[in-house]
Amino acid sequence: MRYTQQDFEGVLEFVEALYGHRGLEDFADRTMRSLAKIIPAERIIYGDFDIERQAAKLSLQPSIIKDHGAVDAALTGLERRFGSHPLYQYYLQVRDGRAQRATRVMTKSRFQQYSESDEFVRQLGGKYQMGIFFPAGPTVVTAILLTRSERDFSERERALLNMIYPHLVQAFRNTASLTRLHRDVDDLFEKLEGPTSSVIVLSGSGCVKRWTTQARTWIAQYCSTPFPAGQDRLPECFAEWYRRQLALVAEKTLSPSPRDPLVVEKNNRQLFVQLIPDHFRDEHLLLLSEKCSGSSWSSLADYGLTPRELEVLAWVTKGKTNGEIAQILGMSARTVQKHLEHVYQKLGVETRTTATVRALRMLGTQ
Numbered sequence: 535m536r537y538t539q540q541d542f543e544g545v546l547e548f549v550e551a552l553y554g555h556r557g558l559e560d561f562a563d564r565t566m567r568s569l570a571k572i573i574p575a576e577r578i579i580y581g582d583f584d585i586e587r588q589a590a591k592l593s594l595q596p597s598i599i600k601d602h603g604a605v606d607a608a609l610t611g612l613e614r615r616f617g618s619h620p621l622y623q624y625y626l627q628v629r630d631g632r633a634q635r636a637t638r639v640m641t642k643s644r645f646q647q648y649s650e651s652d653e654f655v656r657q658l659g660g661k662y663q664m665g666i667f668f669p670a671g672p673t674v675v676t677a678i679l680l681t682r683s684e685r686d687f688s689e690r691e692r693a694l695l696n697m698i699y700p701h702l703v704q705a706f707r708n709t710a711s712l713t714r715l716h717r718d719v720d721d722l723f724e725k726l727e728g729p730t731s732s733v734i735v736l737s738g739s740g741c742v743k744r745w746t747t748q749a750r751t752w753i754a755q756y757c758s759t760p761f762p763a764g765q766d767r768l769p770e771c772f773a774e775w776y777r778r779q780l781a782l783v784a785e786k787t788l789s790p791s792p793r794d795p796l797v798v799e800k801n802n803r804q805l806f807v808q809l810i811p812d813h814f815r816d817e818h819l820l821l822l823s824e825k826c827s828g829s830s831w832s833s834l835a836d837y838g839l840t841p842r843e844l845e846v847l848a849w850v851t852k853g854k855t856n857g858e859i860a861q862i863l864g865m866s867a868r869t870v871q872k873h874l875e876h877v878y879q880k881l882g883v884e885t886r887t888t889a890t891v892r893a894l895r896m897l898g899t900q
Contacts, residue, residue, distance in 0.1 A: 631667035659683030
């Protein structure tokens with residue numbers, strides 16, 4: 535099989551385009567546009583087939599076609615009958631998602647019958663088809679079909695599609711993983727953002743990618759140096775610590791260990807800053823939490839409270855539920871309740887509300 539210089543350049547451009555973008559929302563459009571530059575096709579269909587529901591959701595390029603009504607009807611029909619599509623049925627039999635041509639997986643008589651009876655073929659002229667498939671989830675298969683009306687796809691074109699197939703699958707997985715990670719960061723913001731905690735996302739160079747008003751306020755309150763003019767970087771007192779932490783992490787890449795948090799005190803309160811590095815995405819998290827100074831809380835030890843009971847009580851005073859405290863401290867909700875019962879007994883109270891009021895009064899905050 536001989537390839538031209540144009541073939542190799544097209545494949546390289548395709549791979550660079552796939553790996554160079556991170557958004558899953560436009561992955562289908564980017565894939566179809568890039569494929570059209572390598573393998574001429576009148577139509578390219580991209581979509582997912584839900585095996586359990588036996589339902590497909592497909593999109594098509596080119597999107598600008600004279601008769602949109604005919605296109606919509608043909609695509610809807612293809613979605614409705616996708617489970618019986620010859621190329622998909624062949625994929626189910628061989629479990630190999632690499633490129634196949636419809637004329638190769640069907641006999642001549644069956645192909646002729648399919649061409650004459652299939653609604654999509656008749657309405658859009660997609661007589662000759664070539665497709666690839668790969669799992670997009672436990673019960674979802676992604677399909678990409680290329681169609682032409684006048685001539686079949688060649689073995690050279692099938693080989694080209696197979697050449698980029700593993701890169702296409704890997705790029706999809708990478709993009710899907712990054713999308714999930716971004717959702718995880720969003721969830722982290724939602725869970726940790728509150729009166730006593732916040733999150734900052736930084737690049738390795740120290741550029742702030744994301745932070746909240748509360749995080750900025752805390753940094754300004756606890757830092758003695760002003761914000762840089764660009765407003766997208768930490769003040770030097772925090773930035774210097776951040777650079778040192780990243781350097782320490784880099785020194786122990788093979789055996790990373792948790793770093794001690796930065797603790798800044800002001801007005802009998804403390805700001806704790808913990809680094810969670812993520813070099814893969816170049817998105818390093820700073821977890822911020824504010825609390826009363828440890829010396830104040832330690833004074834409650836005079837009532838016989840253990841360090842763990844003090845931790846539980848501290849989170850109770852911040853309005854956390856037993857389940858939330860269990861998640862924060864890495865214990866079961868039942869264990870949290872046991873600690874609380876001991877706290878009630880030692881402080882001479884009966885409810886978490888009275889325990890909160892008593893603790894805050896003893897700390898001098900009420």
